[in-house]
Amino acid sequence: MDNTNIFLNVVDSLSRYRRAEIIDESTSESLIESLYVDPLENDLILKSMMKKNTVLLIGRKGTGKSTIINRFQHEIRKTNDRISLYIDVNALFEQAKKTSFQTNLNSLGLSQRNLERLNLYIAFIEKVITEINAEIKKNIFNNPIINLFSTQGITKNKFDEELENLFKETIKPTFQNITDSQQIASKTKQSSKEDNLVTLDASLELKNPHLKTSIKAGESSEMLKSDEFTSILSRYFNIIKFMNDLKILLSKIPIKDVSICLDDVSEIDKDSLEIFIKFIVAPLNNLSDEYYKFKISLYPGRDYLPGIDRQKVKTFNLDYYELYSLNNSEKVEEQAIAYTERLLEKRFKYYFGEKFNIYSIFHIDKENTPKDLYKLLFQISANVPRILGKILEIALQKTNSLTTKINRKILQESARQHDKNDIEYILKKNESIEYKSYDESFEQFHLAKLLNLIIQKAIENKKHIGKSTSNIFKDFNANTAPSNYLYFPKQLEDIVKTLEFNFYISKFSEQKHRDGDDISVYVLNYGLCIDNNIIFDNGSNRKFRIERIFDFEKLIREWMNGSKKIICENCSAEFNIEEKGILQKYGCLTCKSKLIKIKSVISQIEHKKITESFKIPKNQFDILISLNSKSPQTATLLGSDLDRSYQSISQSTNKNSKLVKHKLIDRTTSKGKTHFRISNSGISFLKTGKI
Template sequence: MKINDHEKNSFYLMVDSLKKSRRADLSDINNDDDIIEELYVDPLDGEFVLKSCLRPNTTMLIGRKGTGKSTIIARLQHEYRKDNDKLSLYIDVKTIFEQSKNFTYDSGPYRNLMTNVDLEKYLIYKTFLKQIIDQIKSEVKTNTIKFFLANISKLFGPNKKTYEIELDNIFDEIEKNEYIDIQILKEKNVSQEAQNNIEKRTENTSGLNLNINQNPSIDFSAKQTNSSQQTSNSSMEEKYSEILLKCFNPTVILNNIKVLLNKIGIKYVVICLDDFSEIEERAMKVFVDTIVSPLNNWSDEYFKFKIAAYPGRIYLGDIDPQKIEQIRLDYYDLYQSRKVTDIQAEAQKSVKKLLTTRISYFCHQLPEYFFDTSKNPIEDYYKMLFDITASVPRNVGWILWYSYQNSIAKDERISLRDLELASEKYFSDSINPYFSQNKFMREPFSIKLEKYHLKELLQSVIAASKSNKREIPNLESKIFQLDKEKPPTSHFYIDNKFEDIISSLELNFFITKYNEQKDQDSQNLMSFFTLNYGLCMKEDIFYGRGSDRKYVIQRRFNYTEIIKKYISNAKQIRCQNAECSHIFSYETLNSLQLFNMLCPICRKGNCEIEHVSVEIPNVDESIQIPEFDISLLNSLNIEEPQYPSSLAQELDCTYQKVSKRSIKLRDLGLLDSEKKTIDQKIGERRYYTLTDRARETYFKEIN
């Protein structure tokens, strides 16, 4: 049966809705404000995730990109707005932080109070917090007038202006203390000088004897009569937080806003923080310590947060983790935490629910209509989509987008082979550039260095998998007999205690965790991972866990030694005191942490983990551009032409940022822009395309 043009277009719209990055603003589709309710698919039966988020407490949604955090927040807000006693606010943390970098504070009054580098960061953080508070004010005003106007009219009369003035007055109180930080900084400089004098006098009375070897065991023996040395080493972000806490005084928001909102019948306020982990670590700490933690801890549970974050990129400050719920959305964490017996079957079922819901809404068909089931049942497609995407909705959208071009657009149903080819193309286009485009990115050397070492680690894992693929056909073990022709070597395991070392590879979808269990010797707990399906296609590695259930727990798939070798070659610990700069092996980390990373050699500097410096293949500085610009060009390399708001959805940013950066890239001769009409329904728009220079410079090796 031929797929008609209307069905093709409907399927394309369905796929496009899945692969977009922005905050699930699905109301643009069919101008339907309730569409989020129709399209939302909860990862757990009975909408358990949504119901958990609706509980009146602070909740963290933790997952990699595309796992549905923003969609859950959008669904959550939609539900809250049905109530007449709860107020929901939305804060796009990443966008506000990016805007804050163009700060407007006069730096003159701060001169000589801190170094120029610290001052620049401090003013960015101050601007960031000010804009966060402005956004809270804007959200409170907009949403209360939109959803609680009747209550406002009863209290303040038909003229809402009276209410707006009272709201403005509350936030004006915050601005009165806006420059109190200058006086605090002056006082701190005086007290710091006094503290330094005390330290000099007490230094001779403090004895610290530490024996340190370059092996994993360190003997610490210490006698200290004074701890001033350690307390003086407080980090800059702690100082920032302490000062900005007094500057913005969140108790003003707590008390006065609470009183006002209670008057109009609001029982509590839910603040949704999207893209929380996308800001730099110091900014995150300042934000949590100054705004989030005080509002959460001091408000008698009036303010509650729903926070979307990445695994391993979370800071809670003074928030008690026992009093918040953490919902992890990557499939292993999600289903394992619910004690599901067959985790992968449950994840596969979620892919089926997702596709059934979306295809039904957009195409008024069952999924079977668009897949070639003449040779393979539809369940095989769900399984392969799970293997390729790890049940990440955005990844499902991308795989089907590539598959659409090779099949449905050509009047053919999607085959398993189409999915395989799509997985390789998606890996090459969207995942691998994390490494392949590294040399073109204008970013700190430390970041380039970390990526370089991580790529070396990944290459070592790939080499081990290829070695196993060659060796297994020659083995006599019964466990391998059924798989000798095409031995799958995509899965491996490592000692659980080294899991953090490869967390960046997982965060960026090069690998995915799928299990935890004891190793073959039943001694240590092991974390089991699978290589990305598209990576396996590209590297000619057979994907799978083998026919025998004991296949993947064989010792040859234990890559712990690869991780240890990586640590030995790539990571070290260095004292940050310029007069010392002593280097310790990474294996000494646990022992150094016992003394808060205080250097045992000089007893003054703090030790920090760093990557061993090596010569990195680089390109001329004239063609190095910011990471965002690389991502923008890469998006056009995948699909062109595109208009600003479409690119913004792909890049998870505002269309204003896309427009601004596009002007820079056009001036560099890397993209062209033209106003034209492609879709009559949309009308004329400005579209961007890559220039030949951009393709030749940045994508020649990839394409």
Template sequence: MNTTDKDNFFNAVESLKKYRRADLVDEKGRNLLEKLYTDLLPSEHILKKSLKDNTTYLVGRKGTGKSTIFLRIEQELRKNDFYLPCYIDVKTVYESAQTEYINLDYLTEYLDPKSLQKYLIERSFLQSVLSRLLVEINLRYDTFFHNILDAISNTKSKKVKEKIEALKNKIEDNEALKEIEIPIIKNIAFNKKNSNSTAKEKQSQTGPIDLKTGISEKGLDASISFNDSFSKKEGINNTSEVETNFSSVYMQIFQIKTFIEEVKEVLKDLNIKHIVILLDDFSEIDDTAIETFVDVLLAPLNNWSEEFIKFKIAAYPNRIHYGKIDPGKIDIINLDFYNLYSEFERNKMEEGAIDFTKRLIEKRITFFTGKSSSDYFDTSRNTIEEYYELIFQTSMNVPRIIGYILSYCYQSKIIYDKKINKSDIESAAQKYYEDKIEPFFHKTTFSLMSINEKIDILQLRELLLKYTDKLTEIKRKITSSEYSGESYIVSSPYASHFHFIPELEKFLNTLELNYFISKYTEMSDKDGKLVSIYCINYGLAVKNNLMWGKPKGSKHRKYFIERPFNFNPLIKDFLASSKRTHCINPECNQTFTQDQIPLLEFTNYTCNKCHSQVISESIAENIQNELKQIENKDLLPETDINIIMELASQNKPLIAREIAEELDLSSQSIGQKNKMLDLKKGLIKRNKDVNPFSYELTELAKNMYK
């Protein structure tokens, strides 16, 4: 291989790492996405389905290609004069709202400080989304009219822009919104005041209530708090009911129906029949913010616009809220391996996934290098098809992970004029796991999450260890012939997959979302009961010297449901020992077993004896002690922690663009964050002698977050 060949391979794999970004351009700045796009299914089925005139949820874990599909949707819609695509990065808008919201003093007498901040952040977020939508419309029109030369159209364009600007000013004018907002907030406060006597009567049964009402020198003094939950059964509003009240405030102050009509009026002259709003990173905002956003903006805009507004929404599995959107009237497109390919022939799931891996890699390598994939892989012992299968297994079909694994192989082999072999890919899988996946628990430790949230996540670290210990024990018993029968091969002790009843899946969502484990398939076990089959991350298997997969051949078809791989007892024992589910009424204090959870879910976690609330509490003294060792001043927001961990993993100075590409943020955002981490925390050293600035960790950060 000459230098050009190596450089071209580097460009190919780096483009895969950037699979979901817009910067796939050639040396002349021309966008390459249309040429390089590889659909998860043949004949671009996913793209075609996404382009249908329906509200669509693209559901998949990070790196599965949601943003890339969005970019292709935009490209296709711009070819049609009747459609107006508008892209909004929900996470970026929400993060801006958290730092840029305006403190409205006129609300301080009605809301306690914590509730007021939450209210203002969500208010600012909704305000920003509507404003951003109008900015996007304006930008599209600037492009639209750029090619229209006649005076009539230019006059029309000017009028449209004036209408859009007026509508945007109306949304952003806090003084105008204030006139609507104050009476509604007053009404809520008044209703809370009237319920105060009931709350006091029931306080002994429900615990402390943070509801302050009365008459002060300022007049009516009614504070509403989000902090406590109250019993619905006793007629006292709980947190969700208060937030529902605030959702109604947002609905009224932004006058969503009027907004829709005014936007339609603006666009009517240009014969636009549909606005398609693409909401990226939708699941990366707070749970309550997701619910408010859907209830206040997304559902009304979708349901009330008479097909005029359609949404394309990028979401994580199990992080979706539909609100009043009828799931039966929307398209849900799953992008993760099992959820996608199980819709078709189950016995050909791997075949379909490997086909995508092959098409993806071949298209990139051929485009950038002009060569075949086999020119870069050692095919003396393994065929190129076997490499595609291995890359699928190490990545679970995620384009971003494929890019990283091949990038690591480039660093270990290609730059030394050597071809990639099987062990190189396996070592790359382990490095990816250690660099990008394993730090999740460390990040959680230093995050600003609540203690209970941290404990719930860090307990999963212990469960993961139990998985690997159990699989290691199974491997030992296979190699020592303790497990007999034709299913087990002493020289090939495969131990990477396990099964359990589907009802337990919800407890493992966090591990799956972060790629520690992945759902592989569903089968009937030896007793004829349906079970979910999961696998551990390939890199985790390599790290623990475990063989990933199962023996070849039809006689091993049911290998994953052999009794040693039944993890039901392990998971149930873990849940029983890590959580205590009990009634909060001290006079009752009834405890519930794991098997009783479905009944509790049916009764909305109400005690069957005294009708009080039932809660689950983590039992984790060791984790609590671990967290107590960390001072509050050392805790950081998620993005700040991610920046520090990225710099730690690279162990060298990085510029903002390099960090931004890894974290899916803008370079400007990284620069601002690093400035604060330097000036306020002393954790980042900014090297200002170079242009652009480079960043590295200070000794304080290295010692604190090692």
């Protein structure tokens, strides 16, 4: 195998998404143990996962949450008295949406909206329970280490029979004692408008379709609360009895504990997540005498686990500042670079052999040492393995399949191209994306404006530093002045967290402002900096990055006040967005009403541009962008690139999709596989926004 194909294996192993297994093609064996590199030294995260406790893995997409779960399960399979079950929560939830539950629920007297949600929750929980059944069978019957003939003498057939009966009984709809539910239904009919001030959910919907803006201003609602839904569901599924009966059965093998790995939990909406956690996760976690424990992957800001004592849960935030600042906030960058080096060294030595020399692939000299290389790779990837893999794949193309070595300039240009291909479009093409409501479109428009304001200030900062006579800036001119930093008070972090989630910015440190106040320091995306001729600081001087020129608090607050206003629905009084806290506590300052909503401020020209442009759904737009950067691709490859299942891609490319109806993509079949590529019409749509 030539170096190009070997290098492709390296980057492919880094770019794998979700549960995609890395397999040795010659033996069909998993390579997870050979390639795994723990984000912490001495495999501290894996060791913590192996303990009989619940563990949360929190991080942005591509930070390695699923890889850690995969490695954990690989280790559990080596034991003869422990099993782990993998549940793709979002995939089951999507399946549940397409399921029609047959039980007659009309006798409950619920509103149509509540009936629809209840149907969804019943179908979802049934899917979860069925999946647990399948996972138990897979992990026990396919594990040669586990002895199915225990001292009690249970056989494989007997175990299978008892297991089937247990699960059939659990998912059988045996609704009893509807009195409480009818009382709940009656109570909801008396509900009127919400009395609570709407809050601005900063996790605006961007790359992740379930991280969205929530503007629920005083709308008429009869929706049951989560506790009320849970009460009704408990009459369909006796989770406590199920949990205890399953424990008794598994103990006969004997299995001493069960770890349930929940992936993609953050993808489902908050209401459904709350029901799922309260009805299944919390009871199994809290009431099973440590028999059932969970390993859960979550997105930052979506680690909502009602009913679980977070003090008894081990949490790892995999984004580099949060992960490495716990031990020594002064050495965050040093530890992050060390992880990048360990990660790549292990991959290169496995695929190229132990004698691999980094000089054979990368341009190394006195000015570009291996240490400098790993620091650059950390900076351009924000320490995210998947991003690192994508950028290295682009770099491979730019070297014409390694006919030249990968140098600093190639890596910088690859980071810029990755930003253009995978990040920039999320905001800049907002008017072409079909959201659930125009309110969401307006939110995206305002967020794009905030990003542009940040970029423009960074460009101006570069000029200012270059011309400054200040002693701290004396070594820089207009062409070399770094201006990739921005800082603001910690309480404003929620406002920019969507920019962070989508990798426009990344948290770099927490420091004291010159005035003594606590501030959060962020850095702009490396590729974005290259694209806008912004110099990325290579020195990381603590005093430099808290210079007043990098204070973005005023800019962010002015953006907030210019993009949002609070309106009283009762008297039409208007208030500044910064008065939200007071209004939330006391109501309208004019008439005391709590019928208050947050509204986007948008001009008629901007409104017309957003409302009249041709749009396609976000999940279809993502496919178009992926095909624009790389065509052709199969549904599996698209799913890998977009972190979605094969079924999800197929749904977005069926004959009823706008991609197909408007001929934005072409479909061909080769060797029994369907391949997709962007059409000329699709390219034109991305450029002009028109079809």
